[in-house]
Amino acid sequence: MSTKTTFKRIALVAVAALGLGVLSVAPSSAAVINLTATVADGTATTAASDSTTAASVSIKFTSESSADTVTITSYVSAKPAASGNLTTLVINQLDTATSTQLTEVKTNSVIGGVGFGSALALNTAIKADSTTAVVPVATSAATAAAKFAVYFETYTGLVAGTYTITTVVTPYNGGVKGTATTKDSNIVVSAVAAESKVASPVYSTLSEPTVASKVATVSTTNAAASALTVTLRNASNETAARESITATITGPGTIGDGTVNGKSVVLKYTGALTLNVYADGTAGVSTINVSSTSVTFAAKNVTFFAKAAKTITAAVATPVLGVGANANAVSATAVDANGTAWTGAAYIVASAAADALVGGSATTPVACTYDTTDLVHYCPVTAIAGGTAKFKVIDASTVALATATSNEVTVTVSAAAVASVKLSFDKTSYAPFEKATISVTPLDASGKAVSAQAAAAFLATGGITGTYAFSAGSDTLTATTFATSYLTGAKAYTVYMPAASGDIKITATGGAVLPVAGQVAVSATATIVNSSVDAATDAANEATDAANAATDAALAAADAADAATAAAQDASDAVAALSATVAKLVASLKAQITSLTNLVIKIQKKVKA
DSSP: OOHHHHTSEEOOOOOOOOOEEEEEEOOTTOSSEEEEEEEEOEEEETTBOSGGGOEEEEEEEEESSTTOEEEEEEEEEEOOTTOOSOEEEEEEEEEOTTOSSOEEEEESOBTTBOOTTSOOOTTOEEETTSOEEEEEOOSSSEEEEEEEEEEESOOTTOOSEEEEEEEEEEEEETTEEOOOEEEEEEEEEEOOGGGOOSOOTTTOEEOOOSOSEEEOOOOTTOOOSEEEEEEOOOTTSOTTOOOOEEEEEESSSEEESSSSEESEEEEOOSSSEEEEEEOOSOOEEEEEEEEOSSOBOOOEEEEEEOSSOSEEEEEESSSSEESEEEEEEEEEEEEOTTSOBOOSOOEEEESSHHHHTTBSOSSSOEEOEEETTTTEEEEEEEEOSSEEEEEEEESSSSTTTOSOBOOOEEEEEEOOOOOEEEEEESSSEEOTTOEEEEEEEEEOTTSOBOOOOOSEEOBOTTOOEESSOOOTTOOOOOOOEEOOOTTTSSEEEEEEOOSOOEEEEEEEEBOTTSOGGGOSEEEEEEEEOOHHHHHHHHHHHHHHHHHHHHHHHHHHHHHHHHHHHHHHHHHHHHHHHHHHHHHHHHHHHHHHHHHHHHHHHHHHHHHHO
C-alpha cells in the first residue's frame, strides 16, 4: 500500500497556526515557467476541522498555452502515534484571483461526484489524493494561479499533535510531464478542554474503602480484603483525564490492581481504576495514600484486626424489649490484643437456661451484626415472655470456641399493653430559639415504659399544642398516629423555642388506641430564660423601686418639715407666753420697788422729825 493510501484517512483535534514555505522552480526551457508553490500551516481541534482550520497551498506559474498545466496531489505523510484511522483529507479551491488570465481548476475525483474534465466552482471539496489540475484557458503567455485549502473532512479520529501534509506539484509542458517537486505543510491539532488528559483535583475522586475493617489473615485465594476506586476527571469534569496512579500503603497489608501489588505501586490509568487492599497477616491500622501526576487524594484507612477479640464490652441498646424479634437488643464493642477495634463475627447467648425462658438461647449463640456507622455490634434477642434475662456476647459461633466473652447485661421484656402517654421536654429550661426535644412516651398501666410500638393513634385530633408557637425549623406537632423508637420507647419531635420569656406549656390528649381512662389531657412545662428580657424587666423593677423609695423619702421630708414648722410655732408660742410672764413679773417688781421706795422715804421723814 502506498504512503498516500496509508495516510489518506484521518480525524480532527486542535487550533494553532504555523509556518509558511515557498517553492520556486523555473526550468530554462519549460513552457511552464516561474512555477512557485507556497504553503501555510493550518490549525484544528479535536472538535473542529473545516476550511477555516485548513492548511493552504498556492500555485502560480507562467504558461505559454492552454496545454501548459500544473497538477497537485496532497496526502498525510506523518501523524501523531496515537492517531486512529483518519477521515478523508480534502482540497478546497479558494480563489484564482492572482491570475492574469482565465484559469480553471479541474479534478478527476470530487467529493460527492465526478468532475474530471470540467471546471470546478469555488469551494468544491476535492479528494486530496486525486489529481487536481490548474489549467490556463488562454493560448498566449500569461500568469495562471490558484489557492487551495487542505483539511480533514471531519474531526473524527483526530488526536492532539501535528499532522504533516505533503503536496506534490507536477508541471506539464504541452502535455509532457515535467519534474515534480514536493512541499510540506502542517495541520496542528490541539485538544479541546473536554478532552484534556490532565486530572483535576476538583472533580477527581477516591472512594472510601469498601471494607473499613478486616481480619488480618492472609487469604489463600488472594481475595482482596477491601478496595478503593480512583476516578480521574479533567477540568471540564470529563473522564478523558489520563495520568499514572501511585498507591502506597503504610502499615499492614499490600495494595495494587491484582496484577501489580506491593507496598507502593505505580499503575497505568485507562479509566476508573480499582485498587485492591490485601491482608498480610499483620494486625493494625493501615494508611493508604493515592496520587496522580496532578492530584493528591486525602489519605484513607483500613484496619486489620486480629483473628480473636481480646475484650468485649456489652450494653443494653433497647431499654424495653417486646415479645418477638428485637433486632438491636444489645450492643457490643470489642478490641483485639493491640487495642484495635475488632469487627469480626460476634454472637449473643443467654447466660443460663432460666434466661432463655424469657428470650434467646443458652446453647445456640445468635449472630450479631457490625454497624459501620455506629461502630458497634448489634445483637438480636427474640423474646418469648415478659420479664428480665441476662445475656453475654462472644467471639465465636459456639461457647466452646469463644476466646473472649463480654460482661453480662440484663434485658427487660414487656408484654404489657399501652395504657397512657406522657409528654416531656429533654430539659427544664431553655434560651430563646434553643433546640429542644419533645417526647411522647407510651406507658403501661403501672406507669412503666413499654417496648417499641408500631404506628397507632396515640394522640387525639390536634396532636400537641403549646402556649407559644415554636420557632421556624420546628417539627410539625399535629400528628396523632406514629411509631416509637426502639432506642427510647418514645416518639421524639425537634422544636426550637420561641423568643419569649417565662413558662411554656405543651398539651395533648390521649388517642383512640388507649383505653378510655388514658384518653385524657397530659402536659409538660419548661421555662424559657430570656436574659435580655429578664434584665430589662429587672432594670424596670429596680427603677420602679428607686422611684418609690424617692417618693417615700420626699413624703418623709415633707412630714419632717411640717413637724419642724409645728415645733417652731410651739416654740414661738412658748416664747410669747414667757415674755408675757416676765413682763408681768417686771411690772410687779417695779410696783413693789416703788412701794418700798415710798416707805423708805416715809420712814426717813419720820426720823428727821
